[in-house]
Amino acid sequence: MNINTATSIFESLSSGIRLDVFRLLVKKGLEGMVAGEIASTLNIPPTNLSFHLKALTHSHLLSVEQEGRFQRYRANIPLMQTLITYLTEECCDGHPEHCPDLQMKTKCGDMTFETQKSL
Amino acid sequence: MNINTATSIFESLSSGIRLDVFRLLVKKGLEGMVAGEIASTLNIPPTNLSFHLKALTHSHLLSVEQEGRFQRYRANIPLMQTLITYLTEECCDGHPEHCPDLQMKTKCGDMTFETQKSL
DNA sequence: CAATTATTTCAATATATGTTGAATAGTTGT
C-alpha cells in the first residue's frame, strides 16, 4: 500500500455517511446490498447516496455488480485488512514496545494492555 | 471509539501532507519534532504546516508540548492502536473467516478480547 | 413498445478545506 492509496481510503471514510455505508455493507458480507436498500436503510436521498457510493467505489472500498436493474454493492474487506496492516506497520515498526498486539502475536501469551489504558 | 471520533481521525489522515507528518512523527517516537523541523524536513511553508498540525492535534492524533519558544509535536500511537482495533472489529466481527489475524489471536491462549469491545 | 423501476448524471448552490504572505504573540538572550 502506498501513501496515495492510503489517503484515498481515508478520504473515503472521512464522511459519516460513507463510514455508515461501509459498516453496513461489512455486516452484510458477501450478500451486499443494492443501492435503494442502502438508501432506505440509512435514510439518505438516492442522489446523495449515489455520490458517496461513487467515492467509495472509486477508492475500491466497495465493489459494485449489476444485477438486473439493481446495482449491488459489497464491502472490500481484504482492502480494509491491507489498510489495517499498513497502519500497524506504520505505527509499530519503529516502536514495537508501543504495540501489544504485535508483541502478543510474536510471543503468544505475554499480553499487557497497558498502552490501552489511555484509550 | 465512536463513529464521530473515527471520521475525525480519517479526515485527519485524508491529506497527503498530514499523513506524511504523522508517519514522520511515528518514526521519531517519544522524541517527537518541533514545528520548524517538521516544516524543513517535509518542505512545507510554516503557515501551511501550522494549519495541518492544528487539524492533527484537534483529532488527537498528535500531542503538542511547549518547549521554550518551540512547539514539540508527538504522534499519539495509542490512539492509532485504538483505530486499528476499531477497524479490525468493524471488518471482522461479522466475518471472522476473512480475518486471519483475529483467528490467530483466538488461538493464542484463548484470549477473548472483551476489553477491546468497548473501544 | 410504452410504462415502470432503479440508479446515475447534471446543474445549481452551499459549505468546507487548502494555501499564501503579512501581521501577531510568545520566548530567549543581550
Next chain:
DNA sequence: ACAACTATTCAACATATATTGAAATAATTG
C-alpha cells in the same frame, strides 16, 4: 527594553466537497 527567533493567527483567495431536484440512462415488465 530591545532585537532575534519560533510559531500561530488572520485575511484573502483558490479549490474541493456535499447536497438537492430535475432530467437522463438503463433494465424490466406487461
